[in-house]
Amino acid sequence: MKLQAQFLVFGIALLSYGFVGATQSTGKSQADRLFARAQADDYMGSNAGCMECHPDKVEHFSESPHAAFMSDPNLPPDKSGCQGCHGPGNIHVADENAEVISFTKMSPKESSAACLRCHEKTMDKNQWHRTDHARADVACVSCHQIHSDTETDLGKKVKSKDPRSALFAAKPDPKSMLKADEETLCGSCHPAVTAEFRGAHRHPVPEGRMVCSDCHSPHPSKANTVRQDALKKNCVTCHTEKAGPFIFEHDPVAGNIGDGCVECHRPHGTNNPRLLISVTRGLCAQCHTDKLAGHHPGQTCWNAGCHVATHGSNTDPRFLQH
Numbered sequence: 452m453k454l455q456a457q458f459l460v461f462g463i464a465l466l467s468y469g470f471v472g473a474t475q476s477t478g479k480s481q482a483d484r485l486f487a488r489a490q491a492d493d494y495m496g497s498n499a500g501c502m503e504c505h506p507d508k509v510e511h512f513s514e515s516p517h518a519a520f521m522s523d524p525n526l527p528p529d530k531s532g533c534q535g536c537h538g539p540g541n542i543h544v545a546d547e548n549a550e551v552i553s554f555t556k557m558s559p560k561e562s563s564a565a566c567l568r569c570h571e572k573t574m575d576k577n578q579w580h581r582t583d584h585a586r587a588d589v590a591c592v593s594c595h596q597i598h599s600d601t602e603t604d605l606g607k608k609v610k611s612k613d614p615r616s617a618l619f620a621a622k623p624d625p626k627s628m629l630k631a632d633e634e635t636l637c638g639s640c641h642p643a644v645t646a647e648f649r650g651a652h653r654h655p656v657p658e659g660r661m662v663c664s665d666c667h668s669p670h671p672s673k674a675n676t677v678r679q680d681a682l683k684k685n686c687v688t689c690h691t692e693k694a695g696p697f698i699f700e701h702d703p704v705a706g707n708i709g710d711g712c713v714e715c716h717r718p719h720g721t722n723n724p725r726l727l728i729s730v731t732r733g734l735c736a737q738c739h740t741d742k743l744a745g746h747h748p749g750q751t752c753w754n755a756g757c758h759v760a761t762h763g764s765n766t767d768p769r770f771l772q773h
């Protein structure tokens with residue numbers, strides 16, 4: 452009894468500390484308001500309180516990467532166990548105001564705000580709300596799935612795929628809790644992009660050697676704002692030999708004009724070798740209009756003997772050799 456009382460006092464202290472943190476840094480989402488209203492006795496002692504009515508969720512929860520981080524008994528109740536995400540259990544089971552945080556029934560904005568209560572290290576709310584995804588009402592739970600036993604249409608799609616592909620496809624890292632491998636997940640909303648990866652030449656995403664998030668970060672942060680850029684900085688993290696600096700830089704490669712590498716390359720896939728937008732001299736003549744038909748006719752500009760160092764040269768201002 453004495454122990455319990457001590458725990459309660461400790462809990463209240465932590466709880467009020469939690470309130471201050473929440474109101475100062477995150478403003479008022481639906482989840483923030485529910486947690487802010489909660490008193491210590493609105494919380495059930497443990498996840499066992501949910502067992503009676505949601506046995507499947509409780510039984511499978513140990514499979515969730517969250518379990519390891521949210522089962523520490525020293526955590527304040529608004530950050531631990533089932534209630535850390537779904538809100539105080541006794542408010543939920545009360546006859547009046549039977550409120551619960553339901554990530555699938557809330558608006559995408561409110562749902563994501565409920566995740567961001569704890570994930571401001573990955574990104575803060577302002578950064579998230581500026582993304583194309585947030586603006587288009589895509590929520591954290593459009594890509595992530597917390598409970599391993601939740602049935603999703605995407606999950607079914609993965610299971611019904613040709614079983615052989617499982618040997619080669621990039622499996623989602625279970626730690627990231629994605630609904631499916633990235634090609635399936637992202638492709639479910641971006642089918643035109645997946646189609647580009649069927650080109651004869653492509654970045655090896657279908658082969659499972661790369662994933663969409665190698666180039667696109669769904670989580671903007673101060674550290675990786677450039678990752679969605681088509682510019683040199685992104686591509687040369689892997690193609691280091693194109694990074695230069697060269698004594699003679701080619702402006703579009705260096706990113707001085709246009710969109711950098713994608714002035715000449717399709718980033719996803721195409722039927723043209725080297726992922727080129729075009730394999731005719733038209734590729735170069737889109738800028739060098741004076742070099743259309745008359746300048747060394749019948750050859751591509753980067754043929755052996757011509758501008759073989761299109762990406763920049765240390766010896767030749769006309770890129771005739773590296």
Ligand code: HEC
Binds near residue numbers: 503551555
């Ligand atoms: C006495 C039974 C009971 C207990 C105990 C209980 N719940 Fe529920 N819960 C329900 C019922 C009934 C519903 C369905 C309400 C509905 O469909 O509108 C529900 C709905 C939910 C939902 C929303 C599901 C949806 O369809 O979006 C969540 C989340 C949830 N409960 C979480 C919890 C958590 C977490 C606990 C423990 C802290 C808990 N519940 C304890 C009875 C209970």
Ligand code: HEC
Binds near residue numbers: 555595
């Ligand atoms: C990290 C946050 C988080 C934790 C912790 C968590 N849940 Fe959930 N819960 C979710 C999300 C998100 C969903 C929506 C479906 C999904 O992602 O699996 C959900 C869905 C549910 C549902 C509704 C099922 C449905 O299909 O909509 C119930 C009931 C539920 N959780 C109960 C629990 C119980 C009980 C626990 C503790 C054992 C728990 N949750 C722990 C985030 C969480």
Ligand code: HEC
Binds near residue numbers: 529536626628
């Ligand atoms: C009560 C706090 C809390 C809430 C709410 C919460 N998380 Fe988490 N989550 C954590 C902690 C703590 C970790 C482990 C440490 C870390 O990565 O920050 C974690 C880890 C994760 C990871 C894995 C990170 C890794 O290590 O690879 C993902 C993905 C994730 N959470 C997504 C979500 C999503 C989506 C939601 C909303 C449905 C959510 N979380 C809600 C606390 C929370």
Ligand code: HEC
Binds near residue numbers: 589592627629
């Ligand atoms: C468009 C799909 C998508 C959306 C929407 C999305 N994520 Fe993710 N998330 C991913 C992918 C893919 C990864 C794994 C690759 C990576 O780390 O960038 C990931 C990884 C994570 C991780 C672990 C790695 C890290 O960066 O710390 C956390 C935590 C996380 N997501 C939380 C969230 C939260 C919170 C939201 C909503 C505010 C969210 N995600 C929205 C796709 C998404």
Ligand code: HEC
Binds near residue numbers: 594
């Ligand atoms: C639930 C559907 C959904 C999922 C899943 C999804 N997206 Fe999106 N994505 C959208 C919508 C909607 C937009 C905004 C409208 C548009 O430009 O198509 C968008 C926009 C984008 C953009 C910016 C488009 C532009 O025009 O600049 C990129 C890049 C992107 N998504 C990549 C991804 C990646 C990578 C994944 C997987 C990790 C993913 N998306 C998963 C729906 C989704």
Ligand code: HEC
Binds near residue numbers: 644645654679682
């Ligand atoms: C090699 C890096 C790379 C990979 C891998 C990659 N992308 Fe892209 N993606 C880009 C670049 C660069 C752009 C910008 C193209 C431009 O500006 O012309 C882009 C543009 C996009 C766009 C917006 C414009 C459009 O083409 O519709 C979407 C959506 C997108 N990518 C989704 C995806 C998805 C989904 C995957 C995985 C299946 C993926 N990307 C894999 C580099 C990549």
Ligand code: HEC
Binds near residue numbers: 726
């Ligand atoms: C995460 C690493 C990574 C990033 C980032 C990346 N690539 Fe690649 N790239 C690869 C891999 C792997 C291959 C395939 C090489 C192979 O099959 O041997 C490749 C192939 C290519 C090829 C075809 C090479 C050939 O010989 O046919 C071109 C062109 C290319 N990438 C351009 C780009 C551009 C432009 C960007 C930025 C939009 C980019 N890459 C970003 C890893 C990357």
Ligand code: HEC
Binds near residue numbers: 713
């Ligand atoms: C002005 C047009 C142009 C721009 C801009 C450009 N490339 Fe290329 N790239 C080419 C051409 C042409 C080839 C084919 C060369 C060949 O087949 O000999 C090529 C080939 C490649 C190859 C494969 C063959 C090789 O030489 O290794 C890679 C990888 C590549 N480019 C990466 C990049 C990256 C990364 C960027 C941005 C930093 C970039 N390219 C910008 C025109 C361009």
Ligand code: HEC
Binds near residue numbers: 734737770
């Ligand atoms: C997006 C526009 C653009 C594209 C596409 C482009 N260039 Fe350039 N190129 C430039 C600019 C800008 C300069 C430097 C300014 C100038 O014209 O003097 C330059 C300079 C050059 C030079 C140096 C000689 C000179 O005229 O100053 C050569 C050679 C050259 N480019 C060849 C090529 C070849 C070969 C291709 C196709 C593989 C190509 N360029 C594609 C914009 C482009």
